[in-house]
Amino acid sequence: MTALAVIASEVREAVSKETMNNIDKKIISLLAQDIPLVERPFEALASKLGTQEAELIKKLKAYKKSGQMRKLAAVSNHRKIGFKYNAMVVWNIPEDKSEKTGEIMATFNGVSHCYQRSKFQGWKYNLYTMIHGKTKKECFDLAAKIAKKTGFEDNMVLFSSKEYKKTGVKY
Amino acid sequence: MVKKQRSLSAIDKKIINRLQRDIPFVKKPWSAIARELEIDEARLLKRIGLLKKIGVIRRISATFNPQKVGFTSTLVAAKVASRDIDKVAKRINAYEEITHNYKRDSEYNLWFTLVARSKNRISQVLREIKRDNKEIKKLVNLPAKRLFKIGVKFKV
Numbered sequence: 668m669t670a671l672a673v674i675a676s677e678v679r680e681a682v683s684k685e686t687m688n689n690i691d692k693k694i695i696s697l698l699a700q701d702i703p704l705v706e707r708p709f710e711a712l713a714s715k716l717g718t719q720e721a722e723l724i725k726k727l728k729a730y731k732k733s734g735q736m737r738k739l740a741a742v743s744n745h746r747k748i749g750f751k752y753n754a755m756v757v758w759n760i761p762e763d764k765s766e767k768t769g770e771i772m773a774t775f776n777g778v779s780h781c782y783q784r785s786k787f788q789g790w791k792y793n794l795y796t797m798i799h800g801k802t803k804k805e806c807f808d809l810a811a812k813i814a815k816k817t818g819f820e821d822n823m824v825l826f827s828s829k830e831y832k833k834t835g836v837k838y
Numbered sequence: 839m840v841k842k843q844r845s846l847s848a849i850d851k852k853i854i855n856r857l858q859r860d861i862p863f864v865k866k867p868w869s870a871i872a873r874e875l876e877i878d879e880a881r882l883l884k885r886i887g888l889l890k891k892i893g894v895i896r897r898i899s900a901t902f903n904p905q906k907v908g909f910t911s912t913l914v915a916a917k918v919a920s921r922d923i924d925k926v927a928k929r930i931n932a933y934e935e936i937t938h939n940y941k942r943d944s945e946y947n948l949w950f951t952l953v954a955r956s957k958n959r960i961s962q963v964l965r966e967i968k969r970d971n972k973e974i975k976k977l978v979n980l981p982a983k984r985l986f987k988i989g990v991k992f993k994v
Contacts, residue, residue, distance in 0.1 A: 699899055708867065783986070829940065836904065
C-alpha cells in the first residue's frame with residue numbers, strides 16, 4: 668500500500684467511527700453477545716440500553732439494511748452438529764485470475780468463508796477457503812471439486828487439530 | 839478421543855437449521871419462529887435452552903461487519919515449536935481482540951484472527967505478542983484484500 672492509500676484507509680476508519688453515535692456503539696456491543704431467551708428479548712435488551720423496544724427494532728432493521736449487521740442468529744458448534752472437521756484450504760492462484768476464481772469458489776455450499784490475502788516470501792498461497800465436513804474425506808473431496816471447477820489444483824488442506832479459542836467480537 | 843456424536847431429534851434439527859438464519863426483528867421473535875416450526879413457544883424456548891446447555895448452540899447473537907462498524911480485522915499465521923504451541927496459544931488468547939485461534943498442522947501451525955478498533959491497535963497487539971512469546975519463530979499479518987464470501991450455515 669502506498670502512504671497515501673494508508674492515510675485514506677485511516678481516514679475511512681475515522682469517518683465510519685464518527686457516523687456511529689454512542690447508542691449505536693452500545694447496541695452493537697450488547698447485541699454481539701447472547702440475546703435473552705425471554706418472550707420479548709428486544710424489550711429486555713432495550714431496557715438495558717435505556718431505549719425503547721420499538722427504537723431498538725428499528726435500529727436492527729437499519730443495520731441489516733446497511734450491511735453493518737450480517738445476521739442475528741445462532742452460532743452453532745460445528746463439531747457438535749456433526750461437522751467435525753474444518754479445513755482452511757489455501758490456494759496458489761495467479762494474481763490476475765484471483766478475483767474470478769474467488770467468485771467461483773464462493774459458489775460452493777461447503778465453503779463458508781472465502782478471502783484473498785497477500786502471498787509472501789516462502790508462501791505462494793493467496794486465496795483462503797474455509798470448508799467444513801463430516802469426515803476428512805468430505806473436505807478433501809470438496810477441495811478436489813473446487814480444483815476441478817476452477818482449473819487450479821495447487822492447494823494445501825490445513826485441518827484444525829485444536830481449537831484454542833472461538834468467541835464473538837468484543838465491540 | 840472425540841466423544842460420540844449426540845444424536846439430535848428431528849425437532850432440534852429443525853430448530854438449529856432455522857436459527858442459523860435471522861431471528862425476526864419483531865417484538866416476539868421466538869413466538870414467530872415457533873409458529874413457523876409449528877411448535878409452541880414454551881417448547882421452543884426450552885429446546886433452545888437445552889441446545890445451549892449442551893453446547894450445540896454457542897450463543898444467539900448479532901454478527902457485524904467489523905469494517906462497517908468502525909473496526910478492522912485480520913488473520914495471522916505463526917510458526918511455533920510444537921512443544922511450545924499450547925502455552926503460546928493460551929497467552930495469545932488473553933487478548934480480547936483475538937476471536938479465533940486454531941492449531942493447524944503445517945509449517946505455520948498457529949492461525950488466529952483479530953478484530954480491533956484500529957490497524958494501530960492490531961499492530962500493537964502483534965508487537966506485544968512477538969515481544970512476549972520468543973517461542974514464535976515467525977509471525978505474518980494477513981489482512982484480507984478481498985472478501986468473496988462469509989456465511990456459515992450448516993444443514994443438520
